[in-house]
Amino acid sequence: MNGFGSQSSKKYIKVITLLFFMKVKLIGIIAVFTALTATMTCIMFPMPRPLGYVNLGEIAIFLSSILFGPVVGAFSGGVGSMVADIALGYYVYAPATLLIKGFEGFIVGYLRKLNEIAAMLMGSLSMVFGYFLFDYILYGPVAWLDLLFFAASLIRISISYLILRLLKKSPIMKNLQC
Numbered sequence: 085m086n087g088f089g090s091q092s093s094k095k096y097i098k099v100i101t102l103l104f105f106m107k108v109k110l111i112g113i114i115a116v117f118t119a120l121t122a123t124m125t126c127i128m129f130p131m132p133r134p135l136g137y138v139n140l141g142e143i144a145i146f147l148s149s150i151l152f153g154p155v156v157g158a159f160s161g162g163v164g165s166m167v168a169d170i171a172l173g174y175y176v177y178a179p180a181t182l183l184i185k186g187f188e189g190f191i192v193g194y195l196r197k198l199n200e201i202a203a204m205l206m207g208s209l210s211m212v213f214g215y216f217l218f219d220y221i222l223y224g225p226v227a228w229l230d231l232l233f234f235a236a237s238l239i240r241i242s243i244s245y246l247i248l249r250l251l252k253k254s255p256i257m258k259n260l261q262c
Contacts, residue, residue, distance in 0.1 A: 113260065114156050117148035121164025121185075126171060137172070138236045141165055142211070145189045146204050146244035151251065151260075154193030162186025176222070184214035204244060208237035 125141030141164065149157025165185035169178045188211040195203035212234045219227035251257055 109260075110152075110156070113148075113152055114159050117144060117152070117156060117160035118164040118167075120144040121148070121160050122167040122171070125165050125168030128172065137174075138233065139168070140240065141168060141185075142188075142208070142237060142240045143244050143247070145185060146192055146207070146241070147247060147251070149189045149192035149207070150196045150200055150203065150244075150248055151257070152193070153196070154190045157189030157193035158186045159189070161189030177218070180214070180218040184211055184218070187211075187214065200248065201241065201245060204241045208234060208241065212237065 121141050121144040124144045125139045127141075128137040128139040130137045144164065145157060145161035148160045162182045162185050166178045166182040169175070169181045174181075188207040191210050192203045192207035195206055212231060215233070216227050216230040219230050
C-alpha cells in the first residue's frame, strides 16, 4: 500500500515540513543579522576624506559568519554594510562595500572551523585590502591610509571574540542552529 496515508508518505511530509521550517529559520537569521550589520555600521566614527569612517558593523559580520557560516556571513555582511553606506550618504562606496564586506563575511565563515581568531584576521585583511584597491582607483596613492583601518579591526576582533565566547555558552544558541 503506497497511498497518501502510508507510513512512507507520512515520512516524506515530515521531511518536507522540517526542510521548510529550517529554511524559514535561516531566512529569519539572515534578515536579523543583515539588519544588525546595517545598524552597527551606522554607529560610526567619521574620518577625514578620503578615508570614510570606522564603524562597529564588522562585529556583526564576524558573529554571523562564525555562528552560521559563510552564506549568512556573506549576505548579511555585504547587504547590511551596503545599506548602511547608502543610508549614511557614502553612495560611491555602496557597490564596492557589497563585494568587499560580502567577501569578508564569506572568508570568516569559511575559515571559522580552523581557527576563529585567524578567520577574523583573514577577513579583516581582505576587507582592508579591498578598500585599499577601491580607494586607489578613486584617489591614487593616498589610499595607503586605508591600511591604518586594520588597527580598528583588531579591536573589533577582540570584542567579537568575547561576545562569541558568551554566546556559545548560552542555551539559546542550541535553538538557533540551522
